Amino acid sequence: MQPKKKNNQWNPDSYSEYTDFVYKLASPLVDLLDPREGESILDAGCGEGSLAREIMRRGAQVIGVDQSPEMIRKAGEKGVEAYEASLTEPLPWREKFDAVFSNAVLHWIPQAGEAVRNIAASLKPGGRFVAEFGGAGNVAQIVAAIEEVFARHPEFGEPKIPWYFPTPQSYREILEAEGFRVEWIDLFPRPTPMEDVRYWLEIFANGIIGHLSPKQQEIFLCECRTILRESLYDPEKGWVIDYVRLRFKAWKR
Ligand code: BEZ
Numbered sequence: 001m002q003p004k005k006k007n008n009q010w011n012p013d014s015y016s017e018y019t020d021f022v023y024k025l026a027s028p029l030v031d032l033l034d035p036r037e038g039e040s041i042l043d044a045g046c047g048e049g050s051l052a053r054e055i056m057r058r059g060a061q062v063i064g065v066d067q068s069p070e071m072i073r074k075a076g077e078k079g080v081e082a083y084e085a086s087l088t089e090p091l092p093w094r095e096k097f098d099a100v101f102s103n104a105v106l107h108w109i110p111q112a113g114e115a116v117r118n119i120a121a122s123l124k125p126g127g128r129f130v131a132e133f134g135g136a137g138n139v140a141q142i143v144a145a146i147e148e149v150f151a152r153h154p155e156f157g158e159p160k161i162p163w164y165f166p167t168p169q170s171y172r173e174i175l176e177a178e179g180f181r182v183e184w185i186d187l188f189p190r191p192t193p194m195e196d197v198r199y200w201l202e203i204f205a206n207g208i209i210g211h212l213s214p215k216q217q218e219i220f221l222c223e224c225r226t227i228l229r230e231s232l233y234d235p236e237k238g239w240v241i242d243y244v245r246l247r248f249k250a251w252k253r
Contacts, residue, residue: 008108008162008207012048012074019203021192023050026103026132032249033130035060039098042091042122044115044131045105046082049075055101056080065091087115093122100129107134110164112171116178123252129180135187135246138165142200142242145227146208149220156216159208168246175250185248192241197228200241 030051035041037059043052046064048071055062056079064075064082075082085091088111100119109115119129143161150159166174168185175182194200198221209217233239 008204009210011203012068012070019200021194022047022104025190025192026051027054029101029103029130029132029247030054030058032247033099033101033128035099035101040096042093042097042100042119043080044087044100044102044119045108046075046080047071047104049078049080049082051101051103052080052082053078060098063093063097087118089114089118091118091122095122095124097123098127099123100127100131102129102131102133104133106131107138107163107165112164112166112174113178116174116180120178120180120252125252127252129175129250129252130248132245132247134163134165135171135244136165136167137187137189137242138163138244139242140244141228141231142197142205142224145224146205148227149223152223153216153219156209156212156220162207165244166246168248171246171248175248179253180250181253183249183251185246185250187244187246190243190245192243193237194239194241196225197232197239197241198225201225 035055035058039060041055041060041062043062043064046052046066049064052062052064052075064080065085066072066082067086069084072082072084087109100123146159150156168187172182172185201221201224209220212220232242
């Protein structure tokens with residue numbers, strides 16, 4: 001799920017082909033959620049539904065929401081009940097869910113207070129909110145490379161970085177202000193191998209370069225890749241993306 005204003009266009013097929021690590025690395029988060037037989041769970045930003053299905057496999061009933069119609073269609077094909085919705089607007093459920101789960105979504109939502117408020121409203125009192133997303137320092141090398149390439153090419157304009165990578169303290173304050181008790185919140189590096197950083201940029205930075213011509217986009221991709229080779233490429237390990245995750249478990253009071 002992304003904020004209401006679309007800042008990235010998702011192609012579910014290339015997303016699945018190059019970023020299946022997003023789901024594969026999330027099983028500890030599903031363990032942390034610990035879904036129980038018969039529970040009702042909201043997957044906030046369900047994408048193409050892989051994690052929703054895993055939660056369903058463990059016996060819970062899941063409803064997914066996502067802002068991308070393409071992802072909703074894919075999730076539906078997998079048998080997930082999923083709806084198009086933005087977390088920055090009130091959700092159509094009041095105190096319905098035993099738990100809300102969210103993976104790799106909240107860094108797309110700088111209006112964090114609104115998202116947390118809407119999630120809180122959908123949860124039963126005493127319900128839990130378990131989430132993971134990019135935290136302070138996430139993809140710092142990539143952000144710096146994007147800014148460097150834009151600075152080299154004033155004709156590209158100013159880069160509009162759409163991501164929000166908060167510190168644990170700042171997100172804790174947002175959760176508490178919206179009525180959650182934070183059991184714990186943690187920031188940790190999770191270096192993540194990927195076939196080529198170019199694919200990462202093509203998938204996740206397409207909203208940043210959408211206004212550029214195809215030739216300018218190619219210049220952007222090549223120059224970013226050259227810069228990032230220094231810091232993110234290892235001859236033995238290959239490309240390793242500098243992910244830093246923020247993970248928390250919180251309870252609605
Ligand atoms: C992330 O999962 O950390 C991420 C994904 C896309 C853009 C920025 C960060």
